[in-house]
Amino acid sequence: MKIVKIKEDNCIFCHLCEVACVVEHSQSKDIIKAFKREERPIARCTVEFNYPISLSVMCRHCDDAPCIEACQNGSMHRDERGYVVVNEETCVGCWMCIMACPYGVIKRDTRREVWGLSTKCDACPERDIPACVDACPNEALIYEEL
Amino acid sequence: MKWMKNLKTYVPPSFVVERDDYRCIRCKACVEQCSFDATFYDEDEDRVWNWDANCVGCDRCAAICPTEAITVRRADPTYRYNHNWNGHIDSIKKRAIFGGTPVVSMGNDRPYPIYWDHMLLNASQVTNPSIDPLREPMELKTFLGRKPDSLDISDDALKTKLAPQLELEIPIMFAAMSYGALSYNVIEALGRAAKEMGTYYNSGEGGLNKDHYKFKGNIIVQVASGRFGVHKDYLDVGSAIEIKIGQGAKPGIGGHLPGEKVSETISETRMMPQGSDALSPAPHHDVYSIEDLRQLIYALKEATEYKKPVAVKIACVHNVAAISSGIARAGADIIVLDGFKGGTGASPQVIRDNIGLPLEVSLAVVDERLRQEGIRQYVSIVASGGIRNSMDVVKAIALGADAVYIGTAALIAIGCTMCQQCHTGKCAWGISTQDPHLSKRVNPDISSKRLINLLEVWALEIKETMGAMGINSIESLRGNRLNLRGVGLNEKELEILGILPAGE
Numbered sequence: 001m002k003i004v005k006i007k008e009d010n011c012i013f014c015h016l017c018e019v020a021c022v023v024e025h026s027q028s029k030d031i032i033k034a035f036k037r038e039e040r041p042i043a044r045c046t047v048e049f050n051y052p053i054s055l056s057v058m059c060r061h062c063d064d065a066p067c068i069e070a071c072q073n074g075s076m077h078r079d080e081r082g083y084v085v086v087n088e089e090t091c092v093g094c095w096m097c098i099m100a101c102p103y104g105v106i107k108r109d110t111r112r113e114v115w116g117l118s119t120k121c122d123a124c125p126e127r128d129i130p131a132c133v134d135a136c137p138n139e140a141l142i143y144e145e146l
Numbered sequence: 147m148k149w150m151k152n153l154k155t156y157v158p159p160s161f162v163v164e165r166d167d168y169r170c171i172r173c174k175a176c177v178e179q180c181s182f183d184a185t186f187y188d189e190d191e192d193r194v195w196n197w198d199a200n201c202v203g204c205d206r207c208a209a210i211c212p213t214e215a216i217t218v219r220r221a222d223p224t225y226r227y228n229h230n231w232n233g234h235i236d237s238i239k240k241r242a243i244f245g246g247t248p249v250v251s252m253g254n255d256r257p258y259p260i261y262w263d264h265m266l267l268n269a270s271q272v273t274n275p276s277i278d279p280l281r282e283p284m285e286l287k288t289f290l291g292r293k294p295d296s297l298d299i300s301d302d303a304l305k306t307k308l309a310p311q312l313e314l315e316i317p318i319m320f321a322a323m324s325y326g327a328l329s330y331n332v333i334e335a336l337g338r339a340a341k342e343m344g345t346y347y348n349s350g351e352g353g354l355n356k357d358h359y360k361f362k363g364n365i366i367v368q369v370a371s372g373r374f375g376v377h378k379d380y381l382d383v384g385s386a387i388e389i390k391i392g393q394g395a396k397p398g399i400g401g402h403l404p405g406e407k408v409s410e411t412i413s414e415t416r417m418m419p420q421g422s423d424a425l426s427p428a429p430h431h432d433v434y435s436i437e438d439l440r441q442l443i444y445a446l447k448e449a450t451e452y453k454k455p456v457a458v459k460i461a462c463v464h465n466v467a468a469i470s471s472g473i474a475r476a477g478a479d480i481i482v483l484d485g486f487k488g489g490t491g492a493s494p495q496v497i498r499d500n501i502g503l504p505l506e507v508s509l510a511v512v513d514e515r516l517r518q519e520g521i522r523q524y525v526s527i528v529a530s531g532g533i534r535n536s537m538d539v540v541k542a543i544a545l546g547a548d549a550v551y552i553g554t555a556a557l558i559a560i561g562c563t564m565c566q567q568c569h570t571g572k573c574a575w576g577i578s579t580q581d582p583h584l585s586k587r588v589n590p591d592i593s594s595k596r597l598i599n600l601l602e603v604w605a606l607e608i609k610e611t612m613g614a615m616g617i618n619s620i621e622s623l624r625g626n627r628l629n630l631r632g633v634g635l636n637e638k639e640l641e642i643l644g645i646l647p648a649g650e
């Protein structure tokens with residue numbers, strides 16, 4: 001299984017991985033519309049900064065994923081590709097996955113009418129290479145076999 | 147916000163940053179990338195805006211912007227048109243307001259003649275065949291160093307003892323740019339590219355970081371007037387030793403690495419206190435004559451057991467031919483001529499813009515003088531300073547150079563946009579900075595590939611041109627001025643360059 005590897009020595013804190021993630025998970029997949037016209041999706045990766053260190057952090061898709069263990073109704077599951085993803089239909093927003101995640105990479109989307117939605121990296125199912133990796137201008141994110 | 151313009155220190159901005167608000171998605175990539183405090187995000191108003199006075203025109207923001215919302219324009223002069231004074235008004239104001247001479251970086255940017263662009267190359271037609279480099283072997287291999295007067299080949303063996311030589315797969319090397327002026331990652335990229343391409347990079351005068359000793363076999367080490375980081379191991383790692391007498395961008399003055407750039411690792415490498423200015427004296431304090439130079443050359447040869455060629459680098463100045471003759475006679479194996487368009491990490495503006503000679507002219511007169519004196523074979527000539535493309539390389543070699551150094555061109559290959567802010571240590575492209583966060587912007591994996599691409603493409607272009615001229619070895623092009631014709635040059639210039647006018 002391929003995974004996004006983080007090269008913190010190369011991260012230049014430009015946030016373009018976040019931008020690309022937003023665009024990829026938007027309805028139109030158009031950068032202007034995604035940011036200015038539609039309801040903006042939440043970026044699944046976060047660029048952390050503590051001078052001079054910076055790095056983009058997103059789901060590690062752990063083998064022994066604690067979020068899957070913690071999920072009360074099986075919404076957090078492993079898909080056929082092997083990545084850890086959320087079933088949006090069944091997620092009730094109890095945030096147990098967030099409590100369990102050792103990397104802090106699951107985010108809360110509270111914009112749904114009834115229940116919240118755990119939002120996390122889905123390794124871009126519609127793409128060969130995840131959007132963040134494609135967008136990184138300095139190869140600080142690379143998509144490689146684990 | 148943070149500022150208000152103040153007339154007391156006001157000099158009109160050189161650049162205007164234009165922002166298309168429809169395209170701007172407020173991702174703030176430009177804000178993070180601007181290292182000159184020219185771009186801001188205002189949370190209250192949700193807008194990105196610019197302080198144009200701080201903009202240096204490095205184009206980093208425009209390059210990183212994912213929606214192409216940013217255009218950086220040169221500011222149009224607002225003063226009344228005056229051919230004599232327009233360019234000088236701001237420079238007088240700067241001196242008057244700030245009370246110091248402006249320091250600048252990179253090469254001379256004034257509109258002096260570019261002789262490369264007044265020389266045309268030949269090609270074969272009908273009477274002699276041209277060569278296709280994709281079908282037939284072409285030789286770019288170059289040896290730098292002292293050549294013997296004659297060769298004794300008997301019993302199928304070479305009996306003459308040859309002086310140490312530098313072996314180059316392509317006649318292009320990376321010029322002296324020190325660790326200190328450039329970031330660690332850039333040196334790493336230069337080293338990797340030099341190793342891959344079978345050529346050399348020059349350590350510059352700032353010594354050599356221990357990590358970069360791994361490039362042994364592809365390093366030329368420099369000994370400059372400051373003697374920073376010079377010790378036995380350093381000399382041993384170099385394949386050749388270069389004594390830097392002068393630099394094209396600042397002939398007659400020494401170097402100055404501002405204290406801000408002297409970080410912990412730099413201070414270790416340079417063997418000097420952290421945070422203190424690294425000042426190289428103008429002259430070598432032990433070289434006041436050609437005889438003194440001879441002593442230094444032989445001291446270095448002695449220290450390295452006569453196993454390495456010693457190069458002497460000088461800036462092209464008025465008596466460059468006579469000086470080169472002296473250097474050849476002092477025992478140097480290689481002379482590096484640095485033309486006035488050569489770059490620097492910091493130089494007073496007046497020096498950079500007004501001192502020196504064009505490389506093309508210097509190269510021609512030095513080659514001619516050494517030939518006339520019958521000592522051309524004692525030294526190889528490396529042309530440096532303002533080599534912009536592969537055809538400059540071909541023309542330089544045809545004028546008599548053995549190889550060339552590229553500095554600025556190499557930096558451009560890895561991102562440099564020539565904003566001339568190297569001396570500030572805030573390079574937004576991560577090249578000429580020691581800021582550990584900024585220098586991450588150069589990824590040695592990407593940069594070394596780009597440098598290798600550049601050298602490979604140039605090598606191919608050189609082969610193509612040689613093939614067109616019907617030449618299959620760079621040796622046959624060396625000093626072959628019959629393959630050059632001058633256009634738009636006067637008779638005296640043609641005579642000095644030693645080339646015929648177009649049509650003759």
